[in-house]
Amino acid sequence: MTPKTPSRQEKVAALKHEQSVAQRKRKIGIAAAWSAVLVLVVVVVLVITTSGTPKNASASTATPSAIAGVQTFPKQTAQHVTGTVAYAPLPPVGGDHSVTLLNCGVYSENVPNENAVHSLEHGAVWITYDASTITGDQLATLRKAIPSTYAILSPFVGLPTSVVASAWGAQLDLTDPADPRLAAFIAAYRGAATAPEPGSPCTGGLDGPGKVS
Structure with a gap:
């Protein structure tokens, strides 16, 4: 039995389906790329805002x-x-x-x-x-x-x-x-903006006499 040849209408429908699938994949790819960019931006912001901040700082809200x-x-x-x-x-x-x-x-x-x-x-x-x-x-x-x-x-x-x-x-x-x-x-x-260079190193200099820790 000879296979049925797709009609023009069926060919057009198949083509539209393929285009629709491709379009969805492109949208998913673009969304994933923007998500990755957003994550990177958040990481960079966190690094910038926390770098130089003294570690183990008290959580006190004292002013x-x-x-x-x-x-x-x-x-x-x-x-x-x-x-x-x-x-x-x-x-x-x-x-x-x-x-x-x-x-x-x-x-x-x-x-x-x-x-x-x-x-x-x-x-x-x-x-x-x-x-x-x-x-x-x-x-x-x-x-x-x-x-x-x-x-x-x-x-x-x-x-x-x-x-x-x-x-x-x-x-x-x-x-x-x-x-x-x-x-x-x-x-x-400690680490306050009242200092001229807050967050700059506090190591790598001179050990004074009698250093305990």
């Missing part, structure tokens, strides 16, 4: 204005210089500083001001304490309060009080390491 006792020192200079710098206040909260930053971490000895100020420029907080009064459990409390990045803890000679928390352009005097304002200060100023 500088909400922390009682914080003193601010606006319009700090930020030039790289050699030699020592006469800072005011002490501990320093900004100003000209060494080209080499102090690696963030916990120190058991005094660290160079000029290097520590460079770390403040990058958004670090610097917690200093009077080693003659802060010992034992109080020192242990302080060390536990220090985040693993973008924070420095060190003794400091001649403090006006037992503990002083410093950031670029801001400072808080404390008498008790367990004062909740310390955690609030760290949360508000």
Whole structure:
């Protein structure tokens, strides 16, 4: 039996079906491509917005204005210089500083001001304490309060009080390491936009004397 030859109408219908299938495939391909582009854009945005953000930052919503006792020192200079710098206040909260930053971490000895100020420029907080009064459990409390990045803890000679928390352009005097304002200060100023270069490295510089961690 001779196979039936498709009529012109059947040929046209088959052609339209093929074109419809091809069109659907093109639409699916375009949609998939746009989905991939959208995912890539989201990834790039996330990388940009999170890069340079200090890790292990506190989830506190504390703001500088909400922390009682914080003193601010606006319009700090930020030039790289050699030699020592006469800072005011002490501990320093900004100003000209060494080209080499102090690696963030916990120190058991005094660290160079000029290097520590460079770390403040990058958004670090610097917690200093009077080693003659802060010992034992109080020192242990302080060390536990220090985040693993973008924070420095060190003794400091001649403090006006037992503990002083410093950031670029801001400072808080404390008498008790367990004062909740310390955690609030760290949360508000660590990596904050008040620093000239927040998120720039806090490693790869100088280890000061007596580095513990």
